Amino acid sequence: MAKSKSVFVCQNCGTESPKWIGKCNACGQWNTFVEELVVKTTKTSASQSFLATESAKPVAIKEVEISELPRINTSNGELDRVLGGGMVPGSLILVGGEPGIGKSTLVLQMALQVKSRKVLYVSGEESPQQIKLRADRIHPGGENCLVVSETSLEKILGHIKNTNPDLLVVDSIQTISSEVIDSLPGSVSQIRECTGAILRVAKEKNLPVILIGHINKEGNLAGPKVLEHMVDVVLQFEGDRNHMYRILRSIKNRFGSTAEIGIFEMLGNGLREVVNPSELLLSHHDESLSGVAIAAAVEGMRPFLIEVQALVSTAAYGTPQRSSTGFDLRRLNMLLAVMEKRAGFKLAVKDVFLNIAGGIKVNDPSIDLAVVSAILSSNIDIPMPSGVCVAGEVGLSGEIRPVTRIEQRIGEASKLGFERIIIPKFNKGIDFSKYEIEVFQVSKLEEAFKLLFA
Numbered sequence: 001m002a003k004s005k006s007v008f009v010c011q012n013c014g015t016e017s018p019k020w021i022g023k024c025n026a027c028g029q030w031n032t033f034v035e036e037l038v039v040k041t042t043k044t045s046a047s048q049s050f051l052a053t054e055s056a057k058p059v060a061i062k063e064v065e066i067s068e069l070p071r072i073n074t075s076n077g078e079l080d081r082v083l084g085g086g087m088v089p090g091s092l093i094l095v096g097g098e099p100g101i102g103k104s105t106l107v108l109q110m111a112l113q114v115k116s117r118k119v120l121y122v123s124g125e126e127s128p129q130q131i132k133l134r135a136d137r138i139h140p141g142g143e144n145c146l147v148v149s150e151t152s153l154e155k156i157l158g159h160i161k162n163t164n165p166d167l168l169v170v171d172s173i174q175t176i177s178s179e180v181i182d183s184l185p186g187s188v189s190q191i192r193e194c195t196g197a198i199l200r201v202a203k204e205k206n207l208p209v210i211l212i213g214h215i216n217k218e219g220n221l222a223g224p225k226v227l228e229h230m231v232d233v234v235l236q237f238e239g240d241r242n243h244m245y246r247i248l249r250s251i252k253n254r255f256g257s258t259a260e261i262g263i264f265e266m267l268g269n270g271l272r273e274v275v276n277p278s279e280l281l282l283s284h285h286d287e288s289l290s291g292v293a294i295a296a297a298v299e300g301m302r303p304f305l306i307e308v309q310a311l312v313s314t315a316a317y318g319t320p321q322r323s324s325t326g327f328d329l330r331r332l333n334m335l336l337a338v339m340e341k342r343a344g345f346k347l348a349v350k351d352v353f354l355n356i357a358g359g360i361k362v363n364d365p366s367i368d369l370a371v372v373s374a375i376l377s378s379n380i381d382i383p384m385p386s387g388v389c390v391a392g393e394v395g396l397s398g399e400i401r402p403v404t405r406i407e408q409r410i411g412e413a414s415k416l417g418f419e420r421i422i423i424p425k426f427n428k429g430i431d432f433s434k435y436e437i438e439v440f441q442v443s444k445l446e447e448a449f450k451l452l453f454a
């Protein structure tokens with residue numbers, strides 16, 4: 001009897017070890033090694049046969065002919081935008097996100113809407129009846145969408161051969177397993193083998209594929225990093241499950257920019273594309289409230305205005321609490337220290353709560369100025385003047401640092417009827433006269449505070 005060999009594989013990064021170890025030497029994670037059986041891969045193993053058939057000759061780069069990449073319109077404007085103008089045939093697109101965030105909904109909705117293309121939707125998580133129930137809620141019809149509940153890689157490859165689809169969806173890659181590998185679905189070697197086999201089919205048939213992926217507790221895509229290297233596009237679907245807004249972010253894109261984001265709203269009948277985010281993210285108060293500041297932010301390539309809310313109150317217990325939703329807590333602590341040290345506000349004994357309205361997470365550093373303004377406004381209990389928005393990154397010495405895409409921010413604020421905007425002094429060389437908004441430039445925190453609250 002042939003002796004089967006087993007190795008221990010780090011489930012985080014895919015490093016192999018002959019014996020079990022507690023901490024992975026490569027990625028530093030603890031307790032990630034799992035025993036997996038090794039199967040001697042035969043010569044026809046997934047990726048090898050694909051490479052063998054392609055024997056291209058090297059050519060001089062200036063002789064390479066470029067043809068405009070054909071794109072498949074997904075009938076979903078926001079998704080097309082994030083993909084850089086639609087799906088490229090033969091590409092592998094990985095969509096990751098927390099459980100229940102709406103990955104299956106997003107992809108099924110697209111599968112139902114995409115015009116005159118045969119879609120094969122393989123689900124390892126739901127039965128065809130469950131998919132049908134969901135499909136009826138979001139988009140009745142769907143004549144071109146075939147569904148099958150399957151977890152075996154070999155059977156899926158068979159279905160592809162028999163149905164010859166124009167688009168393949170696999171929900172999710174962690175539930176699929178190959179018979180040749182003797183380890184559990186979702187393990188590093190299964191994911192590697194299954195993705196490799198699907199990749200080969202995609203390239204051979206020029207078939208675009210959407211893979212849905214789970215994420216682990218740290219918020220990274222579950223499985224080996226090699227999964228992200230193998231696919232052409234990695235999209236992350238994120239948002240607060242208790243709020244309606246979802247953001248689709250591109251983390252990697254071989255055919256376009258990763259700066260684009262798509263915004264959706266989860267409704268009872270599926271996801272709605274949000275074309276004008278500012279109008280939704282601003283709550284419309286009649287009277288001015290203290291602790292609210294409007295930031296002219298840019299996420300992806302799009303400017304939008306978001307509302308930052310702060311509540312500052314005297315700490316009831318010894319250690320003041322700092323909590324933030326949608327904004328990095330460490331950055332909040334840093335801004336509080338800057339306000340204390342450089343602008344002389346005594347916040348060390350205060351509880352500070354910060355919230356970005358709408359439940360979205362913002363990475364743009366230019367909302368710093370709105371954060372400190374909201375905190376100060378709440379601290380002194382004076383509302384910000386109405387019709388004012390701000391944009392600026394705050395540095396460690398209390399200076400207001402320049403921000404990118406300032407003209408887009410000013411344009412968006414002016415479009416939404418704001419009367420004044422405060423921006424960094426160092427954003428130079430801009431002709432403000434073409435905007436119907438009054439622009440104030442500041443170089444220090446105190447100057448901004450004086451303009452706002454004096």
Ligand code: TYD
Binds near residue numbers: 098102103134137268
């Ligand atoms: P789902 O797509 O199953 O999430 P994932 O595949 O990422 O795990 O979506 C989950 C949530 O979305 C579910 O809790 C219900 C909600 N939902 C709606 O609010 N409206 C809808 O039309 C649909 C289909 C789902």
Ligand code: MG
Binds near residue numbers: 125
């Ligand atoms: Mg799902």
